[in-house]
Amino acid sequence: MDDSSNSTPAEQLNNKVTGEEQLDYDKRVAADKGKQIRTPWMREGSDQPPVARQRSAGAMTKGKLLTTPSRMLKLILPLTTMDANSDRKDVEPLALLVHPSQPLSYLERLIQSELPTIKKGDKEKVPNVYFRAEDSNQEMEESDNAGSKKTPVHEHGAAPTEEDDAEFEASDEIKIDGKLEKTGKLNQKTPEEAKALRGGKGQGGVESYSGLGREAPTTGEEERKFVRWSSSTEIGDFIRDAARGQEFAVEIEGAPNDIRVGVPSFNDRTYYLRMRLRNTSGKISKMADVKKECDAIAHRGAQRVAMGGFGILCGWWYLVYRLTFETDLGWDVMEPVTYLVGLSTVIGAYIWFLYHNREVSYQSAMKFTISKRQGKLYALKGFDLRKWETLIEDGNALRAEIKKVASEYDVEWDELEDEKDKKVTEALKKDRVKKEKNGGGDKKDKKDDEDED
Known part of the structure; x- marks a missing residue:
């Protein structure tokens, strides 16, 4: 069996360190530490005393x-x-x-x-x-x-x-x-x-x-x-x-x-608000064209329905006239008929308004007809009404905050410059006027709208 140190177990080896080996080890450690201190890629600037450090070119001296x-x-x-x-x-x-x-x-x-x-x-x-x-x-x-x-x-x-x-x-x-x-x-x-x-x-x-x-x-x-x-x-x-x-x-x-x-400045304070308003205005501008087209078609449809009702009334008047004066029925027969038909129409209209929980008026009937037609057209065109209402609400909220900061800084903010489209401004104003009529508007917003007019 080989008696060399390579084959000897570790417990049988001589682990004592001689003085020469210890001295050589200390010299090598000291040399390595000196290199670390003097080597810039190991620790940049470590060879300079702290009081002699150069000023940083990108130092921040102002808040x-x-x-x-x-x-x-x-x-x-x-x-x-x-x-x-x-x-x-x-x-x-x-x-x-x-x-x-x-x-x-x-x-x-x-x-x-x-x-x-x-x-x-x-x-x-x-x-x-x-x-x-x-x-x-x-x-x-x-x-x-x-x-x-x-x-x-x-x-x-x-x-x-x-x-x-x-x-x-x-x-x-x-x-x-x-x-x-x-x-x-x-x-x-x-x-x-x-x-x-x-x-x-x-x-x-x-x-x-x-x-x-x-x-x-x-x-x-x-x-x-x-x-x-x-x-x-x-x-x-x-x-x-x-x-x-x-x-x-x-x-x-x-x-x-x-x-x-x-x-x-005012630009700094409202930077993110104006950027969000521009982003919101861009989305509103895209949807405004589709909504305007659908609303125009719905209004024309409601007008045709109203004209059709007027035509039916004219036809009923002409029919009663012919049956009363140009036939043997006479007024004795047509009087109760016209009374019953008129009363039935009033009762039917009252039941219709009561069922739909609406005010008994021509304007209410027109709004109902238009809204039904609008709902069908929105679904056909892929127009999301909830998204539109959310965008309008967000746009008016951002506008109100910018107006508030502008009043604090005593500056005149050009709304159209950030909204970029007059139809967006009109859509936001229309919603504010609607809320004002319903009693949920702000007096300050109403004053701003009057100043714009």
Whole structure:
């Protein structure tokens, strides 16, 4: 049998490590660790001390306030914590979802929950968070405005570049049925008109909202005045007032600088609403042609039925006339006949209206005839009436929400620019008028319809 180490059992081998072997092993481990530290593909930037790291080109230094399809507001903040490396700017942003009706105190607590405590004397405390918006009266140099805080214009508050404009314009377009559609146009007041309405120092005036937000042109002032808002203010009201400027500030106690957040404009706040309205309008436009054709045929059919009834009455009158005056029956026979026929007709009509649970009127009979004919034509043409009613209801709901935001921003929203088709606008208006007649409409919608007329 072979006595080599390969055939010897493991328990009989010499497992003692010599000093030379241990020294060689330590040298190899140290060399491998040194390679790992110096090799960039093993750990990028590990051969540089933390305080000498280069700034990230894509670092986020300004917050964003975005809208979501669920009508919530998504606030993205680059929270900066206490760090000895003040040169590093690759901060991981924090995303927070809030509702416009929630107060600023709720947003304040969300931010505080993500911040470390700060030392104030011998105690640790949660840092306070303040929200500041641009003062609308900053053009008037008032000496009694001691509570306002002057802060320099943020480096990102300059006029947007052509690349930024192109990016925003591209994001404000969407393809619907293969066509590239643009958003609705806004009719805002010019800066000169707004300044004239505001009035001069010591004069009364009206402050107008532009609705432009971050899209507003830079005023070119060297510094802006920001005022602190109460934490009990609703987020939606705060954003509406901050929309006069381009950004608002989030100040965190203990932080070296405040965080500037771009204010969403009317286009930003209603982007998803208008895109959904366009999508809904496209579906309504396709179904409107089929419905219009079926309704026209049904109305013509009902008119023919009405004319046929008129012809029957004329024929009955002529028959009674001939039998009464040109035959031997005379009036003595025809009088009870006409009475019984007329009474039978009234009784039959009353039973018909009672059976169908309808008002006794010509209009009710016409509506019943038209609706029966429409139902048959819809089934023949493959028109889904429930889907149509759902689309109309959704379209009016989206329109009402956009109108509400437009009133908050004090802008004029061109409805036809987003609905894209006049027949869609007429269909939505017809449904609103119908609900108003039935007592389920809104007074504000009625006022809007009167203004459009």
